Amino acid sequence: MNNIKVIEKIGKNPGKTSVVLAGVHGNEVGNIKLFDRIITTIEISNGKVIFIYANLEAIKEGKRFIGMNLNRAFMKELPEKLSNTLEAKTAREIIPYLNEADFLLDLHASNSMDSKPFIVCEPQSLEFAKSMPCKLITTNWDGFEPGSTEYWMNLQNKIAMGFEGGYLGDSESEKRAEAALMNFLIKAENIEGTIEPTQKKEYLKIIFLYKNKTSPFIKTRDFADFEKMEEKTLVGKEGEKEVYAERGDILIFVRDRKDLNEECFLIAKEMEVKR
Ligand SMILES: [Zn+2]
Known part of the structure; x- marks a missing residue:
């Protein structure tokens, strides 16, 4: 049984392949609604954009995850007690798309009400991160929290960002995620557009x-x-x-x-x- 839904949109012209993820944590519903709203109408000019609803069972149940945190399951090997969880299998469904991609954006939102929007990335993605509509850019997570979607891309030295849009119950988070998604696709040259100048950045290293x-x-x-x-x-x-x-x-x-x-x-x- 598939635990992901994949929608590929292909541009008229050649270009890069981008993967965008929502629902890696199933309770972050704003990003699911964003996908529902934009995927049918968005026009891709160049290359390919692969939209993935990432954990259908958790999305259906409104839960962060079922068996393990999907954002720790992108490992070459998992401990045996985790390797048969729904999310371990789900990661294996998503990995071929990541392997095909040049760029990744993984959309998230936070459980905590006072959370600030921020980017998670490694140094090779800082140039992309600068175009994101938030002030905080954080790096160096992979050594401490391996197994995220970005982690898998970083192993291949590709461009990958996680975007935390703020509190998941706040409608502003969905708007921030939309702005992040559009800037990302413009930067990837998948869609036409200009990136509005964004705030001065603060860089943090874990x-x-x-x-x-x-x-x-x-x-x-x-x-x-x-x-x-x-x-x-x-x-x-x-x-x-x-x-x-x-x-x-x-x-x-x-x-x-x-x-x-x-x-x-x-x-x-x-x-x-x-x-
Ligand atoms: Zn999340």
Whole structure:
């Protein structure tokens, strides 16, 4: 049974092949609605654009995922207990399209209400990332969170971006995703158009992922995503152990964790990028 729906749109002229994904997390409905709205009418001039609804079962159930996070399933090998999950099979359905693609844009939205839009990419994609309608560009995730769709493209040194459009319950997120998608397709030269100048960018590099090894992790307080620490700060406690961030650290996704070996938070640093 297929767990993806693929719609290929081909331009009159030769050009590059782009893959755009929505529904890698099935509950991020704004991006599904965006696909429903634009795919039938969008005119591709050059090359090919492959639109993929990525996890039909999770989309149908309104869940982030069924068996495992699909955005960690794009690995050459998965641990045995994960390799038969629905998402492991789904990744294997999507991979041939990624292998064919020159460029990838994977659309996401966040569960947290105060989340800011940002790009996930590696350095070879920074030129594309600059044309995205958001301020924050983050790099260096692959070493800490392997198995994303971008990760698979990055293994082949291709252009790949994840776009986090903001809170999934906010209709602005869908509009941001649409702007991101259009700019991406213009940059890829699949469609005609001009990219409006976007905000000045801030570049962040992920440098650390904290996982709890021995006890549940309880955060000290709520941290806004991308909150910069003004001083050395107690982020939380793993059992009796106090876990600190240093001055200048930027915290992302700080969460309480009951189970062991879970992702409790990430640390990023500001990064200089030559213009
Ligand atoms: Zn997502």
